[in-house]
Each structure stands twice: as C-alpha cells, then as structure tokens.
Amino acid sequence: MQQHHRRLARSASLIIVLLLGHSGAWAAVCANPGRDGQGGSDAVINSYFSGPDTQTLSSGTRTFSLTRQRGPAPLHPGDLALLLQVQGASINTANRTGYGQLQGHGLVAEWVRIDRVEGEQVWVQGGGSGGGLLHSYVNAPANREQGRRRWQLVRVPQYEHFSLQQDSRALSWDGYTGGVLAMDVRRKVALNGHRLSVAGAGFRGGPALSLQGALGRPADWRYPVPSVQDRQAGYGHHASKGEGVAGTPVLLLEVGKGYPDGDMGRGAPANAGGGGNGLDLSHQRLGNGGGGGNGSAGGHGMPVEGGGLGGHAAPRALVLGGGGGAAARRKGDGGQGGAGGGLLLIRAAGLQGQGELDLRGAAGSAAGDVGSGGGSGGTLWLDLPVTDSLAITPEHAGGAGAKGGGQGGDGQLLARGERQWPGFQPLAVAGAEAGFRCRPAGHWITGVLFEDNGVGDGQAFNQRRDGDEAPLPGLTLTLRDPASDWQKTTTSGASGAFQFRLSEAQSRSQTLRLSLMLPEGWLLPALPALNGEPGHRHGNQIRWQLTASADRHSGPLPVGLIAEPSWQAPVDTALLPGSTAVLAFEYQAPVTGQVQFHSDHPAVRGLLMDRSCSGDSEQWQSGQNAGWPVSAGERLCVRVPVRFDGQATRIPVTATTLPHNTPADFIIAPQQTSVKILPGS
Known part of the structure; x- marks a missing residue:
C-alpha cells in the first residue's frame, strides 16, 4: 500500500x-x-x-x-x-x-x-x-x-x-531543538476529544537567583549576570530576563554568552520578559518579572518603577512564545519565569471533532512576596482547504504572572492565505x-492555457505548449454543479496554469461542468479532451463534463488558443481632388502560414508589400495576391496607392490568413478594415 x-x-x-x-x-x-x-x-x-x-x-x-x-x-x-x-x-x-x-x-x-x-x-x-x-x-x-x-x-x-488515540505533544525547546508539533495529513485530522499540545514548550523563562545585592540601580534596563564565584557569594543585582527570539540568558546555557551587555534587569529583549529589579543596594526591596510576548505584548511586573517589562509583540512569523522574566530574589526558592507556548502546525485536508489545540504559556512562580512573569502563548499555523471551517477555538493565552508578575501575552493565530476565522492572520x-495538495483526497482538476501558435521552435495546433509559445494568464474558468447552485471560479496564473481542488466531501461522484468563455479576439483551433471526453462549444463558451470522484485527477487539460490577426487601417485622410496618395495598413500574423490582401475599390490601383514597415515597397501586386508567407508574431505593412476623384469614400482592404497545418474545420475569418478619404482644401 x-x-x-x-x-x-x-x-x-x-x-x-x-x-x-x-x-x-x-x-x-x-x-x-x-x-x-x-x-x-x-x-x-x-x-x-x-x-x-x-x-x-x-x-x-x-x-x-x-x-x-x-x-x-x-x-x-x-x-x-x-x-x-x-x-x-x-x-x-x-x-x-x-x-x-x-x-x-x-x-x-x-x-x-x-x-x-x-x-x-x-x-x-x-x-x-x-x-x-x-x-x-x-x-x-x-x-x-x-x-x-x-x-x-x-x-x-x-x-x-490522523485520528488521536491519546494526547500528542511537542518536546520542549531546550535551547537547541524542540518546541514544535507539526504534521502533514493527506486526509483529515480527527481530535476525538484529545489534545494537541505545545503548552509551555516554547522559550524558557528566566531562572531565579538568590542575591544579596551589588551596585545595580533601580532604573537599570540591563545589568551583567554575576560570575560563578559571585553567584556562590550571592553578589549580584536584579533578576534574569527570559529567553526569546533575540537570544538566551547565559544562566540557561552550558557555555557561551547571553544577551549583549547583560542578562539581568527589567528591560524586555524582543519577545522575552524582563527580570525584576532590585530596588535598593542590599536587594531587600524587589521587583516582579515581566510576562513573555508573542501575538500581544506581555504584562509588566510590579512595581512600576522596577518591575520587569513585558516582552514585546513578536513579528508575524513561526515563532515560539517568549519566556517570562524572573523575579528578583534575596533567598529561598521560586521566582522562575514561565515558559512560553510552542509552535503547532497542521497541514491537512480537514480538522474535525472535539478536542483541544493547546498553545498556552506556563505560569510564573513566586519567591516569597514577589513573583515572575508568565510565558506567552505559542503560535498556531494552519494550512487547510479554503472550504474548511474551523469549529475549534485554540487555547493560546499567556501564563499567569505570580504575585505581582506580569501576565504572558496571547499567542499568534496564523493560516496560509486570507482566512475568515476570527483572530487569524495570513502567513x-x-x-x-x-x-x-500534492495528492488530494478529493478531486483535483488542472490545466494550462497558452498560445498554440508555433512561435520559436514550437509547432502550432499540437495542443502542447512548446518553443516560445506564451502562457495566457488571467483567464477565468468556472466549475459548477448543474444539479445545484454550487459553483466556483479561478483564473489562470502567470504560467497559464489553473487548478480546482475539491475536498472529499465535495467529491461524491457527481457530474460537474468546467467552462471557459473565450476572450474577445481569441480563437480555439481544436477542442481538447478532458479525461478522454471531448469538449463542446456553446457560442463563445467551451464546456467539459467530468465526474468528481474522490482520489482522482482530471487533466491536465491543455487549452491552446491563437489570437485573431491584427489588421489596422491608417487614420482617415483628406486629399485634394485628382491627387494620389499611398496609404499604409499594418498586419500582425497570429500564426505561421500565408496572408492574402485584397481590395476591389475602384480607387485602389494595386497593393505594395512593405514587409519591414520601412516605407519602402518590396513588390507591387494588383487585385488578389498569391499569398505572402508569414511567421507567427510577424508584423508587416501593406501600402495602398489611391487616386482620389474628389468624392468622399471609404476604402476597404481585406486580409485573409491561411495557417499551415490547420486542424479540420478550422478557418480564420477574413479581416476587413477601411480608411475614409475626404476632400481637402
């Protein structure tokens, strides 16, 4: 299997x-x-x-x-x-x-x-x-x-x-790896009353130290971490900041440095909470830690003049929740900041059943009369079909601050593309x-629209894009169920490609109709088949019928169009009676083949071919010419000598395009344009 x-x-x-x-x-x-x-x-x-x-x-x-x-x-x-x-x-x-x-x-x-x-x-x-x-x-x-x-x-x-039989969780972030719970499910995720949890699995809270005081000031935003020897003697000031997207405090590392210019103090580094400050030299009056930040900023620790600041809101990205700042501590245990929530990513064809998506931050802990900040909520990122609804409310609140510590900020709710789910932002x-998407559980319909004109090294009318044949972006296709009012539309992308994806629930072996309205000025030389079934013309609309079976792909459908010839007359002209003028008409070939020019107006004395549109005639023809060879995309001019008898008249000239190797029953209708001659003075 x-x-x-x-x-x-x-x-x-x-x-x-x-x-x-x-x-x-x-x-x-x-x-x-x-x-x-x-x-x-x-x-x-x-x-x-x-x-x-x-x-x-x-x-x-x-x-x-x-x-x-x-x-x-x-x-x-x-x-x-x-x-x-x-x-x-x-x-x-x-x-x-x-x-x-x-x-x-x-x-x-x-x-x-x-x-x-x-x-x-x-x-x-x-x-x-x-x-x-x-x-x-x-x-x-x-x-x-x-x-x-x-x-x-x-x-x-x-x-x-994916059908949960027990709670599933992420391994917590350890400074190197972890904090992420991610899955890719071809069909649906069934929660079955269980929990997908990254609660407290994100950035770690600031560790608390028992310190007797040093030379810190109540207004410090950062302060150096005490050395191992100073820690043993209790010499140092303030409490540690939490961990976040801007770094890790050195007390959480085996080796290395922490934040630039110090890990201690009330300043909040990016989404990590700040540590509480010691408010006097002997570390008797102590500040509480700030909460971590993510989707929203963390709460500040108390008191206002020395509590750790809450972590800033994180940028819109796949981030772990910020850790809370520690409480300043003189002796005893407690005061560590709470860890932030982790990162939960679900890519699936659907999300169903009751259960929990738990991204909550961990609460801070207390050290006597002071407490640390809570960790922020984590980040949820969902990639579900556009038609999928979200019946589950994610739990993404920040952890509570202990005593006077700051509350952790809420997490982030993100989704691929613009979604209507409350609180979600696109990422x-x-x-x-x-x-x-790669192998949809429902029905998948694909195709590509392009100019099948053989330009470059391509071959025209082969229903395959090759050579330098251009894609046709921005064309609208519609898929509808004739038995109901259901329909959806899409447009071809920059490469000319289009796709429809139906969920399993939408793929019930019902008959659907795919349609394309030919844009003005474009022709379809041959009707391509979809899944072996030919298309049908209804005026300028092309239709294909298909069966929307689950686990099936319809296509790829190659739709090769060609443009109508471009045939343009000069602007209306005033001439003196009895005078002669040469008027230039311009033609652009949509496909390789021949073109014939013709005018039977009595004022036209013949036709002059000016292939490079330089103003110099290449050859004189009279009446219907034998056919000029042209290549796809080639631009050329026809110069028409006219003798004016003084009566206002309109002079038509017809261009007939004869493509090479045309499919059966396909012709390009002759194009006629005209110039009006008026008497001048």
Whole structure:
C-alpha cells in the first residue's frame, strides 16, 4: 500500500512539473504524502535536528550537516521537514527606555523534502534556486552586538489519516531543538476529544537567583549576570530576563554568552520578559518579572518603577512564545519565569471533532512576596482547504504572572492565505507543498492555457505548449454543479496554469461542468479532451463534463488558443481632388502560414508589400495576391496607392490568413478594415 501511495505521490508531482516547469505560478515540490500511514497513537511524533554551533546555511544550499537529534525517528529520503530560524533577532541594547526594541529578525522558515542522508550529512530539495533553500539560516553564539542565533530542522510525519488515540505533544525547546508539533495529513485530522499540545514548550523563562545585592540601580534596563564565584557569594543585582527570539540568558546555557551587555534587569529583549529589579543596594526591596510576548505584548511586573517589562509583540512569523522574566530574589526558592507556548502546525485536508489545540504559556512562580512573569502563548499555523471551517477555538493565552508578575501575552493565530476565522492572520510558508495538495483526497482538476501558435521552435495546433509559445494568464474558468447552485471560479496564473481542488466531501461522484468563455479576439483551433471526453462549444463558451470522484485527477487539460490577426487601417485622410496618395495598413500574423490582401475599390490601383514597415515597397501586386508567407508574431505593412476623384469614400482592404497545418474545420475569418478619404482644401 505504501508503494502505491509513493507512486501516486510521484505521479502527482510529475504532473505539476511537466505542466508548468520550475517557472510555473504554482509549481510544487512534493514529498511522499501519506507515507507514514495512520497517525494518532504516539505522544511524540516529531524529531528535531540542528547543526554545528557556527554553521550558516545560505540560500540555494542543498546539503548540510546535522549534529544534534532528539525524538523518536531518524531522517530518511522522502521525508518532509520544516526548517526554521528559531532565534536570530537583533535588538536595541542601550541601557535606557528603548532597550529590547526589535531592529531586525530574520525569522524565516520553509518546508523541504529530504532527498538523501549519509551519516551527519543531509541533502534536501526546496523551492529555492537550483532546488535548494529559499532562505539563509544561521547558528552562531552571542557576541557583543547580538544574542545567540539558532535554527532547527523538524521531521514532519506525512500521515494518510490522523485520528488521536491519546494526547500528542511537542518536546520542549531546550535551547537547541524542540518546541514544535507539526504534521502533514493527506486526509483529515480527527481530535476525538484529545489534545494537541505545545503548552509551555516554547522559550524558557528566566531562572531565579538568590542575591544579596551589588551596585545595580533601580532604573537599570540591563545589568551583567554575576560570575560563578559571585553567584556562590550571592553578589549580584536584579533578576534574569527570559529567553526569546533575540537570544538566551547565559544562566540557561552550558557555555557561551547571553544577551549583549547583560542578562539581568527589567528591560524586555524582543519577545522575552524582563527580570525584576532590585530596588535598593542590599536587594531587600524587589521587583516582579515581566510576562513573555508573542501575538500581544506581555504584562509588566510590579512595581512600576522596577518591575520587569513585558516582552514585546513578536513579528508575524513561526515563532515560539517568549519566556517570562524572573523575579528578583534575596533567598529561598521560586521566582522562575514561565515558559512560553510552542509552535503547532497542521497541514491537512480537514480538522474535525472535539478536542483541544493547546498553545498556552506556563505560569510564573513566586519567591516569597514577589513573583515572575508568565510565558506567552505559542503560535498556531494552519494550512487547510479554503472550504474548511474551523469549529475549534485554540487555547493560546499567556501564563499567569505570580504575585505581582506580569501576565504572558496571547499567542499568534496564523493560516496560509486570507482566512475568515476570527483572530487569524495570513502567513505564507514556502517550499514543499502539503500532502493534501500534492495528492488530494478529493478531486483535483488542472490545466494550462497558452498560445498554440508555433512561435520559436514550437509547432502550432499540437495542443502542447512548446518553443516560445506564451502562457495566457488571467483567464477565468468556472466549475459548477448543474444539479445545484454550487459553483466556483479561478483564473489562470502567470504560467497559464489553473487548478480546482475539491475536498472529499465535495467529491461524491457527481457530474460537474468546467467552462471557459473565450476572450474577445481569441480563437480555439481544436477542442481538447478532458479525461478522454471531448469538449463542446456553446457560442463563445467551451464546456467539459467530468465526474468528481474522490482520489482522482482530471487533466491536465491543455487549452491552446491563437489570437485573431491584427489588421489596422491608417487614420482617415483628406486629399485634394485628382491627387494620389499611398496609404499604409499594418498586419500582425497570429500564426505561421500565408496572408492574402485584397481590395476591389475602384480607387485602389494595386497593393505594395512593405514587409519591414520601412516605407519602402518590396513588390507591387494588383487585385488578389498569391499569398505572402508569414511567421507567427510577424508584423508587416501593406501600402495602398489611391487616386482620389474628389468624392468622399471609404476604402476597404481585406486580409485573409491561411495557417499551415490547420486542424479540420478550422478557418480564420477574413479581416476587413477601411480608411475614409475626404476632400481637402
């Protein structure tokens, strides 16, 4: 069965590539939809990978090293993976009010297919140049200007069905990997009353230290973290900031540096909460931590003059929720900031049943009379069919602050494309397509519209786009059910391609009608067949009938049009009686063949061919000529000598196009245009 699925996935991918090539408007990279079979019985479904601590992946990269792994499954060829820059934002680090404001983030992400794995080396197929990565990704330790930067690669299982038998969760972010729960389901996700959870799996809260005081000031926005020796002596000031997109406090790291110029103090670095300040030199009066931020900013810790600030709202991106800031502490336990929620991604043909999507941030903890900030809610990203409704309300609130600590901000709700779901914002994530798009569980209809005129090295009228034949974007097609009022429309993209995708519920083996209204000035030389069934003409409308069966593809339907000839007269002209003038008409050939020009008006003395439209005549013809050879797209001029007798008259000239190798019963109607001659003075 899996081999059957793989063959279908490859055939779907091949259809797209053959139809559009890499320049198509929706040309896709596909992995192996459904290869992991039935899902929903495992608590942890994702595996997480990252590379060396100083590895940079440039756009266009196809191969790189993976040196860290967590999770149940290794990578194999044909796997789908999500590559994302988890940390990498730069912030204002000045010790004043603007501390922590975002200056740039680089929090990019993309879907890739795994093509090959050898030891620590992996080869991927993406949507970038040469099949490589679209974006650049950086692993780097913190320096004096910027906190640490980290990317990770997440293996995303490709299920045929997903029916939850127990709660499923993400492994929590550990500073290198984790925090992401992602799935790709060819059919539907059934929650069955269970939970998909990334609650508290995001960026970590600031750790709390027992300190006796140092030389910090109540107004500090940042302050150096105490050394190991100072910590042992309790010498230091303020509380630690949380972790976020701009870096990690050094107390959460095995080795390395934390935020530039210090991890302690009330300033909030990007979406991480600020730590509470010590309000006197002996660390007796203490501030509470600020909440982490994501979709909204975190709440500030108390008191106003020294509490940690809430983390800023995160940019619209695939981000983990910000960790809460710690509470300043003199002795004892508690005061650690709450962790943010993680990142939940669902790509599926539908989402059904009751259950929970849990992205909540974790609550802060208290240390005596002070408390830390809660972590923010995480990020939900959905890729579902346009027709799918969302009956589930995601839980994405931030965690509560302890005592006077700040509440974590709400998470982000994101979806592919513009959606009408309340609270959702659009976010495109490029790269390998969803399995339900590569191999839809419902019915899939594809085609391409183009000029079948043989220009370049192409052959006209072969119902195949070749040579330099141009695509025809922006043409409208309609799919409707004649037995009901249901219909949907689409337009051909920049490559001339179009597609309709029906869900399983819409694919009931009913008869549908696909139609195209020929645009003005265009001709259809031959009626292509769809699934072996010929189309039908109804005036300028072309119709095809199909059966909308599930797990079926109709097409690709090649619709090759040609333009009517362009035949243009000069502007109306005034002449003196008895005078002679040469009037230039202009013709453009829609297809390779011959063209004949003719006028039987008595004022016309003959026809002069001016092939290059230079004003110089190539040859004189009288009456009906024998036919001039033309190539598709060629422009030429006909000069018409006229003797004017003084009476106003209109002089018509006819162009008859005779294409080579025309299909049976196809002709191009003669084109007539005219110029009016008026008496001048």
